[in-house]
Amino acid sequence: MSKKELNAITLADDLVELLREHPSQTALVHSVYPHAVNLLIREDELITLTSQDDIPPMGLMVNCSTSFTEFLSAGDKVILETDQLTAVNGSFTVDFRDAKVWKARSLLNLDRFSTEDVTQNRHNLIRWLAQQPAEGLLPLLPRLTHLSMSSKPVVDNIYSRYIADDLDAFTTAINTSAWEQASVLADRLIGFGMGSTPSCDDFLAAYMIVLAIADASYPGQHPWVRQFNQTIASKAKSRTTLISANMLRLAADGKTSRSHQQLIQTCLFKNSGQLEYSASQVMRHGATSGGDFLLGLICAFEWVQNTMTDISKEGERAWVENNQPQPVPGI
Amino acid sequence: MTLHTSIKRNAYYDSVTLMLLSRELQKLEGVEDVLVGMGTDLNLDLAKDLGLASGEFDTLTPNDLFIAAKIDEAQISMKQVEDAFIEQLNKSAESDGDEDYQPPSLRSAVQALPGANMVLVSVPGQFAAAEVEEALDAGLHVMLFSDNVSVEDELRLKQKAVEKGLLMMGPDCGTAIINGKPLCFANAVRRGRIGVVGASGTGTQEVTVQVHKLGEGLSQVIGTGGRDLKEQIGGLMMIQGFESLIADPETDLIVLISKPPAPLVAEKIYQIAKTSPKPVVIDFIGGDRAAIEAVGAIPCISLEDAAQKAVKALHGEAFDDFTGFSLPEDYINCIVDTSVAKLKSDQTELRALFTGGTLADEAMKVLGVHHEIYSNIPLSPEMAIENLPGGRGHICLDLGEDQFTRGRPHPMIDPQTRTEFFESHVDEKTAVILVDVVLGFGSYLDPAGAVADSVREIRQRLSKQGKDVVVIASVCGTDLDSQDLNKSIESLEAAGIIVLPSNAQAVRLTDRVLQRIKKGA
Numbered sequence: 001m002s003k004k005e006l007n008a009i010t011l012a013d014d015l016v017e018l019l020r021e022h023p024s025q026t027a028l029v030h031s032v033y034p035h036a037v038n039l040l041i042r043e044d045e046l047i048t049l050t051s052q053d054d055i056p057p058m059g060l061m062v063n064c065s066t067s068f069t070e071f072l073s074a075g076d077k078v079i080l081e082t083d084q085l086t087a088v089n090g091s092f093t094v095d096f097r098d099a100k101v102w103k104a105r106s107l108l109n110l111d112r113f114s115t116e117d118v119t120q121n122r123h124n125l126i127r128w129l130a131q132q133p134a135e136g137l138l139p140l141l142p143r144l145t146h147l148s149m150s151s152k153p154v155v156d157n158i159y160s161r162y163i164a165d166d167l168d169a170f171t172t173a174i175n176t177s178a179w180e181q182a183s184v185l186a187d188r189l190i191g192f193g194m195g196s197t198p199s200c201d202d203f204l205a206a207y208m209i210v211l212a213i214a215d216a217s218y219p220g221q222h223p224w225v226r227q228f229n230q231t232i233a234s235k236a237k238s239r240t241t242l243i244s245a246n247m248l249r250l251a252a253d254g255k256t257s258r259s260h261q262q263l264i265q266t267c268l269f270k271n272s273g274q275l276e277y278s279a280s281q282v283m284r285h286g287a288t289s290g291g292d293f294l295l296g297l298i299c300a301f302e303w304v305q306n307t308m309t310d311i312s313k314e315g316e317r318a319w320v321e322n323n324q325p326q327p328v329p330g331i
Numbered sequence: 332m333t334l335h336t337s338i339k340r341n342a343y344y345d346s347v348t349l350m351l352l353s354r355e356l357q358k359l360e361g362v363e364d365v366l367v368g369m370g371t372d373l374n375l376d377l378a379k380d381l382g383l384a385s386g387e388f389d390t391l392t393p394n395d396l397f398i399a400a401k402i403d404e405a406q407i408s409m410k411q412v413e414d415a416f417i418e419q420l421n422k423s424a425e426s427d428g429d430e431d432y433q434p435p436s437l438r439s440a441v442q443a444l445p446g447a448n449m450v451l452v453s454v455p456g457q458f459a460a461a462e463v464e465e466a467l468d469a470g471l472h473v474m475l476f477s478d479n480v481s482v483e484d485e486l487r488l489k490q491k492a493v494e495k496g497l498l499m500m501g502p503d504c505g506t507a508i509i510n511g512k513p514l515c516f517a518n519a520v521r522r523g524r525i526g527v528v529g530a531s532g533t534g535t536q537e538v539t540v541q542v543h544k545l546g547e548g549l550s551q552v553i554g555t556g557g558r559d560l561k562e563q564i565g566g567l568m569m570i571q572g573f574e575s576l577i578a579d580p581e582t583d584l585i586v587l588i589s590k591p592p593a594p595l596v597a598e599k600i601y602q603i604a605k606t607s608p609k610p611v612v613i614d615f616i617g618g619d620r621a622a623i624e625a626v627g628a629i630p631c632i633s634l635e636d637a638a639q640k641a642v643k644a645l646h647g648e649a650f651d652d653f654t655g656f657s658l659p660e661d662y663i664n665c666i667v668d669t670s671v672a673k674l675k676s677d678q679t680e681l682r683a684l685f686t687g688g689t690l691a692d693e694a695m696k697v698l699g700v701h702h703e704i705y706s707n708i709p710l711s712p713e714m715a716i717e718n719l720p721g722g723r724g725h726i727c728l729d730l731g732e733d734q735f736t737r738g739r740p741h742p743m744i745d746p747q748t749r750t751e752f753f754e755s756h757v758d759e760k761t762a763v764i765l766v767d768v769v770l771g772f773g774s775y776l777d778p779a780g781a782v783a784d785s786v787r788e789i790r791q792r793l794s795k796q797g798k799d800v801v802v803i804a805s806v807c808g809t810d811l812d813s814q815d816l817n818k819s820i821e822s823l824e825a826a827g828i829i830v831l832p833s834n835a836q837a838v839r840l841t842d843r844v845l846q847r848i849k850k851g852a
Contacts, residue, residue, distance in 0.1 A: 063436045
């Protein structure tokens with residue numbers, strides 16, 4: 001087999017930082033999908049190579065037009081350096097030198113929407129999601145949004161049926177800011193569902209990112225958020241898959257993939273994009289994971305609506321105050 | 332029934348794959364119940380609740396995949412269930428391979444489709460120039476759909492394209508048909524011997540539709556982007572497209588469409604037309620007729636006229652300016668009479684709500700001769716909508732302009748913007764509503780239905796004041812368009828809308844009605 005010489009198109013800034021701090025290290029191929037590969041470093045952290053038009057935190061987007069499964073297997077070793085990645089068996093290299101750097105945290109130096117706009121965006125998102133195939137947790141959309149959707153019967157599945165009450169209790173706890181209760185209720189959610197990132201983890205990830213953004217945007221207003229997010233991330237280490245635990249650890253820190261980030265910005269900040277397009281990108285890249293994430297987002301936006309209303313009553317603190325974009329380290 | 336569990340250590344599959352596999356396994360003869368999932372505590376709880384837990388569960392970790400099944404061993408063995416799982420998994424992997432592949436970069440797209448020689452760029456404007464540059468460097472023709480590209484970048488990229496003998500259509504280029512393949516907004520038209528270079532999207536669509544209706548077809552339809560004929564760009568792509576069509580053996584006649592070019596740019600184009608071995612029809616909407624005739628090209632008075640002259644010239648037939656109607660004059664007079672008769676004396680104003688900018692331009696050019704038409708894209712600055720005296724008068728809007736499409740889709744894609752303007756801009760003083768209905772690739776599923784619904788609502792509203800309104804429309808579409816031309820016309824007519832076969836004729840009828848109202852007043 002000839003050696004594949006790939007180029008990185010984009011690198012996540014947190015990966016760039018890691019490569020600068022640890023200029024040469026060995027990683028193990030953890031899991032291989034047709035368009036994504038996870039590399040394991042330092043026992044429980046993952047780096048993701050993707051050939052799709054989306055990039056996660058600690059990720060790199062590469063120009064690979066064939067399936068990764070054709071030349072990579074779980075257990076292969078690779079050497080990570082600041083400007084390239086090399087397979088120990090010589091099957092491929094990835095050159096980082098011309099890659100752009102992408103910020104894994106949502107940019108907050110944007111004009112925020114009013115409460116009414118966020119409410120409207122949430123409604124539009126619900127309306128759009130109601131038209132999508134009801135896979136994963138989506139059969140619970142009417143119940144969790146307290147809305148009657150349409151005459152179309154909802155076909156549920158065993159997973160969504162089983163978890164409905166727990167999800168309902170969790171969202172109610174968060175919406176009443178009973179975060180300690182919500183932390184306990186999360187025990188009934190972490191790791192539940194199919195796939196490498198179980199459905200409820202995607203749902204929780206959406207909540208954690210929105211909470212992290214709110215915490216950064218209204219400093220000191222929600223002192224419980226950091227502890228709540230860290231608690232979930234910490235619990236996830238032993239209760240879910242390694243891939244999912246990594247996702248939740250990054251979400252606790254406000255980091256998510258580019259398509260997810262774009263959608264959240266579209267919903268919360270002005271001039272950030274077109275809602276349905278951004279939502280469809282999330283659905284496309286995540287499939288049912290995308291739908292589960294979107295459901296979490298819709299529920300989390302209900303909390304945002306309530307919170308923004310409370311804050312505006314108190315005298316309108318700036319949403320974006322004290323939030324400057326993070327400096328982008330060069331390679 | 333017996334319980335079995337199959338475990339795959341450190342196996343990772345996305346939830347869609349597992350969901351599909353789970354459904355397939357459930358369908359197997361002899362399988363009563365099955366659960367597939369990762370071995371997390373909560374998933375194992377679910378399995379226990381379903382009565383699918385077995386002793387093997389104790390060895391599972393969250394990173395292991397399990398298949399727990401309750402089966403009738405007389406009909407199927409667990410080995411067969413596992414084999415079915417692997418078989419479905421392989422099928423799923425095969426379909427994942429190429430079908431859903433979304434290349435993240437131009438380079439990987441080219442690798443995935445060797446031999447492709449054109450790229451359509453539609454990314455946010457600030458990133459577009461870099462993508463186009465890479466495409467041109469790779470020897471690819473470009474259609475640049477993105478807007479918000481600077482004039483400097485446009486000039487540099489077009490110069491590079493010309494140097495390399497490539498097309499760089501755009502920025503903000505929405506219409507092209509290359510080798511019979513429609514790109515972005517275009518109508519389904521037959522292939523033929525007429526080539527078009529257009530600096531305006533709906534203007535180009537209208538000409539291609541009319542050519543199709545006249546029984547002829549198009550060889551190539553090349554877009555240039557709206558700024559191409561301004562002095563800064565110098566018509567680089569109009570000239571490049573024009574020369575390409577002169578050299579194209581499948582093109583026998585060339586049509587050029589644009590708003591009036593900068594004088595120096597027009598002169599360059601006229602010089603090429605002068606030496607063109609093929610007939611050239613020019614519709615520079617409101618352009619210099621004498622200058623066009625002086626170089627032996629054919630001038631036009633409307634987009635429909637351009638199509639008619641092109642087809643007749645191609646057939647070697649004589650032609651005149653087409654200033655009338657396809658319907659008999661008596662019939663048109665009858666329409667005018669009956670239309671005006673249903674209006675009250677205080678109904679005098681026009682509301683022209685266009686989704687196509689060039690169609691709005693064409694309307695203002697004709698209507699502006701007899702009436703003062705205010706617009707967001709005025710033909711002269713004093714006719715800007717902001718100058719409308721007391722907010723009352725004739726209004727012609729291009730609803731596809733940036734001011735109306737920020738943060739929402741173009742009204743050709745989503746009719747909601749025009750629906751809102753029907754509500755906000757049509758009132759008891761409105762006498763005539765003029766609209767375009769654009770069908771084709773990229774356009775809304777049922778634009779005629781949306782207009783018909785709005786008109787019904789308006790009529791219901793006005794009827795409470797004992798009033799009615801005249802609504803005139805044209806449909807830019809062909810019998811091959813997916814929206815169905817005939818059904819669209821029927822839908823409009825069912826709502827009492829007068830449908831004319833071209834924008835030019837719809838505008839002329841509007842002019843007649845407004846003149847009659849003025850005369851009556």
